[in-house]
Amino acid sequence: MTRKLHLNLFLHDTGHHEASWRLPESDPYANLSLEAHQRLSRIAEDAKFDSVFLADSPVLWSDPGRRPSGKLEPTLLLAALIASTSRIGLIATASTSYNEPYNLARRFASLDHLSGGRAGWNIVTTAGADAARNFGLDDQPLHADRYQRADEFLDVSTKLWDSWADDAVLADKRAGVHAAADRVRSIEHRGRYFRVDGPLNLPRSPQAWPLLVQAGSSEDGKEFAAKWAEAVFTAQPTLAESQAFYADLKKRAAAAGRDPDHVVILPGIVPIIGDTAAEAQELDAELDRLIAPRYAVATLAHLLRVPAESLDLDKPLPEDLPPEEEIEGAKSRRTLIVDWARRENLTVRELIGRLGGGRGHRTFTGTPVQVADTIQEYFENGAADGFNIMPAVLPSGVEAFATKVVPILQERGLFRTDYEGTTLREHYGLPRPASRLHAGAVRDRGYR
Amino acid sequence: MTRKLHLNLFLHDTGHHEASWRLPESDPYANLSLEAHQRLSRIAEDAKFDSVFLADSPVLWSDPGRRPSGKLEPTLLLAALIASTSRIGLIATASTSYNEPYNLARRFASLDHLSGGRAGWNIVTTAGADAARNFGLDDQPLHADRYQRADEFLDVSTKLWDSWADDAVLADKRAGVHAAADRVRSIEHRGRYFRVDGPLNLPRSPQAWPLLVQAGSSEDGKEFAAKWAEAVFTAQPTLAESQAFYADLKKRAAAAGRDPDHVVILPGIVPIIGDTAAEAQELDAELDRLIAPRYAVATLAHLLRVPAESLDLDKPLPEDLPPEEEIEGAKSRRTLIVDWARRENLTVRELIGRLGGGRGHRTFTGTPVQVADTIQEYFENGAADGFNIMPAVLPSGVEAFATKVVPILQERGLFRTDYEGTTLREHYGLPRPASRLHAGAVRDRGYR
Numbered sequence: 001m002t003r004k005l006h007l008n009l010f011l012h013d014t015g016h017h018e019a020s021w022r023l024p025e026s027d028p029y030a031n032l033s034l035e036a037h038q039r040l041s042r043i044a045e046d047a048k049f050d051s052v053f054l055a056d057s058p059v060l061w062s063d064p065g066r067r068p069s070g071k072l073e074p075t076l077l078l079a080a081l082i083a084s085t086s087r088i089g090l091i092a093t094a095s096t097s098y099n100e101p102y103n104l105a106r107r108f109a110s111l112d113h114l115s116g117g118r119a120g121w122n123i124v125t126t127a128g129a130d131a132a133r134n135f136g137l138d139d140q141p142l143h144a145d146r147y148q149r150a151d152e153f154l155d156v157s158t159k160l161w162d163s164w165a166d167d168a169v170l171a172d173k174r175a176g177v178h179a180a181a182d183r184v185r186s187i188e189h190r191g192r193y194f195r196v197d198g199p200l201n202l203p204r205s206p207q208a209w210p211l212l213v214q215a216g217s218s219e220d221g222k223e224f225a226a227k228w229a230e231a232v233f234t235a236q237p238t239l240a241e242s243q244a245f246y247a248d249l250k251k252r253a254a255a256a257g258r259d260p261d262h263v264v265i266l267p268g269i270v271p272i273i274g275d276t277a278a279e280a281q282e283l284d285a286e287l288d289r290l291i292a293p294r295y296a297v298a299t300l301a302h303l304l305r306v307p308a309e310s311l312d313l314d315k316p317l318p319e320d321l322p323p324e325e326e327i328e329g330a331k332s333r334r335t336l337i338v339d340w341a342r343r344e345n346l347t348v349r350e351l352i353g354r355l356g357g358g359r360g361h362r363t364f365t366g367t368p369v370q371v372a373d374t375i376q377e378y379f380e381n382g383a384a385d386g387f388n389i390m391p392a393v394l395p396s397g398v399e400a401f402a403t404k405v406v407p408i409l410q411e412r413g414l415f416r417t418d419y420e421g422t423t424l425r426e427h428y429g430l431p432r433p434a435s436r437l438h439a440g441a442v443r444d445r446g447y448r
Numbered sequence: 449m450t451r452k453l454h455l456n457l458f459l460h461d462t463g464h465h466e467a468s469w470r471l472p473e474s475d476p477y478a479n480l481s482l483e484a485h486q487r488l489s490r491i492a493e494d495a496k497f498d499s500v501f502l503a504d505s506p507v508l509w510s511d512p513g514r515r516p517s518g519k520l521e522p523t524l525l526l527a528a529l530i531a532s533t534s535r536i537g538l539i540a541t542a543s544t545s546y547n548e549p550y551n552l553a554r555r556f557a558s559l560d561h562l563s564g565g566r567a568g569w570n571i572v573t574t575a576g577a578d579a580a581r582n583f584g585l586d587d588q589p590l591h592a593d594r595y596q597r598a599d600e601f602l603d604v605s606t607k608l609w610d611s612w613a614d615d616a617v618l619a620d621k622r623a624g625v626h627a628a629a630d631r632v633r634s635i636e637h638r639g640r641y642f643r644v645d646g647p648l649n650l651p652r653s654p655q656a657w658p659l660l661v662q663a664g665s666s667e668d669g670k671e672f673a674a675k676w677a678e679a680v681f682t683a684q685p686t687l688a689e690s691q692a693f694y695a696d697l698k699k700r701a702a703a704a705g706r707d708p709d710h711v712v713i714l715p716g717i718v719p720i721i722g723d724t725a726a727e728a729q730e731l732d733a734e735l736d737r738l739i740a741p742r743y744a745v746a747t748l749a750h751l752l753r754v755p756a757e758s759l760d761l762d763k764p765l766p767e768d769l770p771p772e773e774e775i776e777g778a779k780s781r782r783t784l785i786v787d788w789a790r791r792e793n794l795t796v797r798e799l800i801g802r803l804g805g806g807r808g809h810r811t812f813t814g815t816p817v818q819v820a821d822t823i824q825e826y827f828e829n830g831a832a833d834g835f836n837i838m839p840a841v842l843p844s845g846v847e848a849f850a851t852k853v854v855p856i857l858q859e860r861g862l863f864r865t866d867y868e869g870t871t872l873r874e875h876y877g878l879p880r881p882a883s884r885l886h887a888g889a890v891r892d893r894g895y896r
Binding site: 019021022023024026028029032034038057058059060061063064065066067068069070071072073075076077079080081082083084098099100102103106107110111113114130133134135136164168169171173176177178179180181184194195196197198199200201202203290292 | 471616
């Protein structure tokens with residue numbers, strides 16, 4: 001079988017460019033609209049994308065003036081999209097730092113049952129003191145602590161998902177026995193962060209576990225991904241950096257005793273597509289003109305942990321930034337951005353222009369053929385197993401990608417022309433997990 | 449305006465009778481099926497019910513052999529029903545003991561945005577050591593503590609829902625200002641159980657707050673309902689008990705400074721409907737024959753905190769039951785059941801037959817006219833503002849109710865023939881809450 005690439009659509013109301021909501025075509029209430037999300041997910045499904053994805057943090061993320069900042073809770077929003085889609089995977093972000101494993105494992109199992117095996121979980125540890133202060137803490141837990149908790153959270157969650165054997169449900173009406181009690185067991189977890197008896201109050205779901213996705217690029221994040229993640233989102237601004245990340249993570253997965261092919265690496269790309277290169281450049285320039293500098297500078301200053309006054313729009317970043325070690329938070333993203341600004345000697349104004357689009361992800365402005373060429377180049381040169389598509393403007397950006405770029409990828413034999421399986425793991429070519437708690441034959445009980 | 453009664457459908461996979469799944473007509477996987485729930489909610493919506501409702505506890509509720517025991521998480525399941533319904537209210541149960549207010553307030557606000565104002569929250573404090581042991585505790589918190597936490601949880605939640613003023617979102621593309629920062633404020637909550645800074649990361653929703661529903665009938669529960677609840681589910685086996693409960697709760701609401709009309713009281717009724725009385729009795733008897741006594745006795749023993757061996761199927765309940773004060777849990781339900789068994793001198797076998805249907809709620813077996821007469825009698829004699837309909841068998845029980853009982857109630861002018869409003873609060877005739885945190889004019893910004 002020829003290797004095929006994978007495509008995820010990163011949903012983001014009017015688009016990933018922070019000024020996208022100001023375009024005449026944009027619905028500034030799309031962030032709260034079921035219909036807007038139904039439309040986006042149907043475009044992606046019609047184009048045979050593997051999945052759609054929603055980021056999340058349990059905090060008001062930015063100044064509410066800057067862009068649409070209301071965020072619907074992702075597991076609920078994706079549940080609401082089940083009825084209007086049939087095959088596409090649904091990946092929700094949720095935090096291991098600010099949830100209880102019993103509740104969250106149950107929500108993802110519910111999403112998997114309801115969607116017939118289309119659920120995915122982007123596991124985050126949630127950086128930032130602002131989020132911590134919504135949950136009784138003064139500051140965020142230390143970076144390493146967050147990842148230790150995340151690791152134990154996954155241990156508990158996978159045991160809960162496996163607490164029912166695949167063959168537990170008998171539905172024997174005559175004998176009056178719905179499930180075999182000896183095929184449903186407690187987990188009796190006793191750890192550093194959690195004590196959970198179980199069992200889960202749900203049978204094992206179509207995929208058994210949701211697809212496990214991860215996006216942290218710090219050392220802790222990569223070790224966590226090597227152990228648990230089946231798909232990895234990453235922000236890599238160049239081909240060389242993407243190749244290095246790809247090789248490193250596959251190696252770490254092998255070192256963790258896993259099949260490196262079972263970790264699908266999906267760099268983010270922000271395509272800005274025009275029928276001609278000039279048309280694409282014009283859209284790019286229009287978006288950058290719409291960025292309100294006062295908000296962008298404040299956000300950049302927050303990320304770098306410096307006063308906003310220390311950033312001059314027409315000068316490079318100050319020399320004396322707080323070093324990486326002192327920042328407990330969005331560790332890898334901050335390093336990527338600073339390295340990038342220094343390497344290309346960008347002014348603050350130029351940097352916020354770039355960040356408005358890609359936030360550290362690769363922005364690619366060009367024609368459909370140019371975008372397809374770039375994707376092929378990454379895919380065939382050890383830099384990607386597929387892409388996390390982050391259109392600068394939505395829905396027009398995904399429409400352009402679906403109708404102009406996807407057909408080229410299909411003609412080149414790089415992308416599917418139809419779904420072959422029904423579950424999200426099948427789309428990504430990943431196996432259904434074996435049970436950690438129950439041995440024995442698996443009976444297919446025909447989940448609907 | 450004539451007073452109209454209200455109807456809620458209590459969704460429960462194959463029905464509220466514990467043996468309903470064993471009937472030939474029943475789908476024993478309905479508990480995990482989106483389609484089954486879509487069908488039930490559409491039947492209820494076609495009949496103009498005010499709402500559908502899902503109970504919940506974060507624990508495997510009973511022996512998995514007994515009946516379908518897998519429970520999809522209610523807020524997700526109701527989110528998945530939004531697309532296939534348009535007017536009916538969606539009420540999910542969620543626990544204040546085992547959630548964080550920021551997360552849960554956000555999920556209900558999300559459900560309200562996504563559904564265009566149809567969200568309701570049945571607030572429970574979650575009895576039982578089994579649930580506690582899924583959340584790091586050895587035993588459940590004390591009854592009074594659970595209600596104190598619930599009260600503070602509502603204080604935090606309502607402040608979060610009010611953290612954005614109704615007129616906060618401007619969506620001013622020209623000025624590049626999405627929301628007015630001075631109309632979005634932190635809540636800085638500092639209490640005994642919670643510290644939450646806020647604001648919520650969602651604008652105020654169509655209903656502002658989800659409809660607040662409550663069902664505890666203990667002293668603490670009734671005080672909580674009097675303070676917070678806008679709709680109350682209750683289990684009252686007779687007209688006299690229902691009248692007493694109704695009068696008591698309306699009085700408590702008035703004493704708490706609220707308009708008693710803004711607390712809608714909905715006793716549960718388990719209708720078993722036949723075209724003739726004999727046909728209804730036959731269905732009732734068939735269901736009771738299908739109850740497996742070994743499971744029912746174990747559940748009853750658990751509720752009464754006695755060994756299963758102490759219960760003899762053909763004798764009344766033992767005299768020396770542990771007194772009410774010693775039981776920290778489903779306080780009122782246990783009292784209701786014991787009083788009922790003693791008053792009618794029921795054997796254990798007779799008692800579990802009754803509990804299989806109504807679990808303490810009123811079972812009513814009869815023709816459509818008889819069921820309508822009973823509803824009218826309660827509604828017109830100070831016992832109910834409407835009913836929580838708990839069909840013994842689903843979907844057939846709600847089909848019978850919708851097509852045979854509802855038309856009678858409509859002909860008598862007791863029930864609506866179409867929806868008049870679009871939100872759940874409008875269905876129940878309840879006002880949209882004023883903001884606790886923002887004063888000033890409310891601008892209608894046209895939520896879709």
